[in-house]
Amino acid sequence: MKRALGYRVPAALLLVLGLFMAIQYYIPHPIVQAPKELILQWKQPINAYIIFLALGGLVAMHVRRVVRRRERWGYSVLTLAAAAAMTFLGLAYGIQDDTVFADWFAYLVTPIEATMFSLLAFFVASAAFRAFRARTVGATILLVSAAIVMLGMIPTVQDAIPPLGDAAQFLLKYPNTAAKRAIMVGVALGAISVSLKAIFGIDKTILSKGG
Amino acid sequence: MDARPLLAKLSRLDRRAVFAAIAVVVVLPFLSPFDLRATPSEATLAFDAALEKAIASGRPLLIDVDFGPQTVAEMEPMLLAVLDRVFAAECKVVFVTFIPEASSPLRRYLERAEAKHGLVYGEDYVFLGYGSAYAYTMYGMGTNIGAYFHSDDRGTKIAELPLMRRVKSLKDVAAVVNIASNSFPRFWVQYGVAPFGFDLIVGATAVNATDYYPYLQTGQIKGLLAGGRAAAEYEGILVDRGVMAGPGDATRGLGSQSLALAVILAFIAIGNAAYFLGRRGAARKARP
Numbered sequence: 159m160k161r162a163l164g165y166r167v168p169a170a171l172l173l174v175l176g177l178f179m180a181i182q183y184y185i186p187h188p189i190v191q192a193p194k195e196l197i198l199q200w201k202q203p204i205n206a207y208i209i210f211l212a213l214g215g216l217v218a219m220h221v222r223r224v225v226r227r228r229e230r231w232g233y234s235v236l237t238l239a240a241a242a243a244m245t246f247l248g249l250a251y252g253i254q255d256d257t258v259f260a261d262w263f264a265y266l267v268t269p270i271e272a273t274m275f276s277l278l279a280f281f282v283a284s285a286a287f288r289a290f291r292a293r294t295v296g297a298t299i300l301l302v303s304a305a306i307v308m309l310g311m312i313p314t315v316q317d318a319i320p321p322l323g324d325a326a327q328f329l330l331k332y333p334n335t336a337a338k339r340a341i342m343v344g345v346a347l348g349a350i351s352v353s354l355k356a357i358f359g360i361d362k363t364i365l366s367k368g369g
Numbered sequence: 370m371d372a373r374p375l376l377a378k379l380s381r382l383d384r385r386a387v388f389a390a391i392a393v394v395v396v397l398p399f400l401s402p403f404d405l406r407a408t409p410s411e412a413t414l415a416f417d418a419a420l421e422k423a424i425a426s427g428r429p430l431l432i433d434v435d436f437g438p439q440t441v442a443e444m445e446p447m448l449l450a451v452l453d454r455v456f457a458a459e460c461k462v463v464f465v466t467f468i469p470e471a472s473s474p475l476r477r478y479l480e481r482a483e484a485k486h487g488l489v490y491g492e493d494y495v496f497l498g499y500g501s502a503y504a505y506t507m508y509g510m511g512t513n514i515g516a517y518f519h520s521d522d523r524g525t526k527i528a529e530l531p532l533m534r535r536v537k538s539l540k541d542v543a544a545v546v547n548i549a550s551n552s553f554p555r556f557w558v559q560y561g562v563a564p565f566g567f568d569l570i571v572g573a574t575a576v577n578a579t580d581y582y583p584y585l586q587t588g589q590i591k592g593l594l595a596g597g598r599a600a601a602e603y604e605g606i607l608v609d610r611g612v613m614a615g616p617g618d619a620t621r622g623l624g625s626q627s628l629a630l631a632v633i634l635a636f637i638a639i640g641n642a643a644y645f646l647g648r649r650g651a652a653r654k655a656r657p
Contacts, residue, residue: 268474269438271439272439280392
């Protein structure tokens with residue numbers, strides 16, 4: 159019984175629902191489309207449940223760090239305090255424009271996240287200076303392509319040397335598209351293979367503990 | 370003159386000097402602006418053409434805004450230019466987001482647009498709010514928006530909003546415009562364009578935009594704004610047409626972006642010159 163509930167029932171559900179969602183693409187009849195709509199709508203409450211699980215996991219992890227006085231546990235206190243404060247403000251006063259929640263988001267979260275992301279420009283410049291070398295043929299091709307695309311993005315350079323702008327667009331449009339498409343097709347084939355293995359129970363790890 | 374000692378010295382430059390150089394060239398154009406005008410790329414022209422076609426159809430648009438504070442500098446000018454264009458043309462728009470952190474900024478943009486263009490909420494535009502389970506919701510919206518959004522962002526029942534009586538599903542919109550700093554345009558292609566065949570128009574960060582060129586080539590994406598530079602190109606188009614009174618933030622940021630690119634290229638050139646001269650010197654020394 160325990161084995162049936164632990165593995166066989168979820169595996170059977172996976173088989174039936176997985177095959178159904180794949181097949182429904184090709185059958186527009188209401189008999190198939192109505193249950194499809196229902197399944198799609200179920201995903202929203204399931205997602206809400208997942209968010210609660212994730213929040214629970216986050217709180218549990220940081221509480222453990224604080225209780226065990228792990229390295230830099232002070233940051234965990236800050237995380238817990240921030241999460242509690244934002245949750246309280248959102249639940250107590252709402253999240254609309256004229257609320258404290260919205261102000262904290264606009265004047266704390268936004269500048270902090272924007273600052274973190276803008277640091278990338280500095281690290282990219284430093285890393286390019288130190289590590290972007292034409293050591294091999296491949297690295298040289300990459301470097302020349304990058305230089306053409308970067309130069310082609312500067313309006314004054316593009317106006318002064320129009321072929322450079324055209325070359326940048328050519329690189330984006332053709333070699334980039336070809337490489338991206340190859341990667342996309344590879345990833346799609348891989349995803350199909352992984353999905354089929356899961357649906358037909360060949361890959362059992364997906365339903366195992368920690369899977 | 371032997372440039373090798375100087376290059377060797379430059380190649381050992383402290384990274385703080387690199388940081389300082391970038392900081393100076395990013396800030397300088399904002400203190401002393403210089404006029405830069407970007408020639409529109411094919412992708413930007415396609416974006417403009419697709420949006421104009423959608424507006425000309427007279428049907429409402431769905432604009433999905435999926436960017437957070439990290440990419441505001443690149444994405445906000447893009448969205449503001451699109452808002453100016455669609456509301457100047459009195460186009461009706463349904464807004465939605467699939468990332469929670471986009472809701473709060475989007476409310477502020479819409480509040481400003483409402484005041485600027487004299488819009489009436491519920492008639493000229495609607496904000497559905499945050500939709501969870503993005504791929505499933507995108508797919509479901511193709512047949513029934515009301516099943517996934519029972520009420521809008523303000524808590525009003527969907528059935529009570531005049532605009533939503535016209536927009537029951539994605540079949541009722543002229544196009545979906547996705548201004549996103551993540552991979553959601555790809556999901557719109559898979560779960561929207563493929564099964565329902567509507568026009569998809571995308572604005573993306575320069576980093577992500579390279580992922581969408583294959584879809585642009587196949588016509589699954591009708592137009593693409595690729596990063597801040599493309600946003601400046603689009604602002605230029607709207608200024609020429611008299612839709613925008615003057616250049617926006619993307620055009621103002623073009624100076625910083627261009628100078629930063631030039632400085633990064635200069636650093637790469639210095640690093641490589643020092644590397645090759647150093648290697649040649651070492652080979653010469655090793656020779657018997």
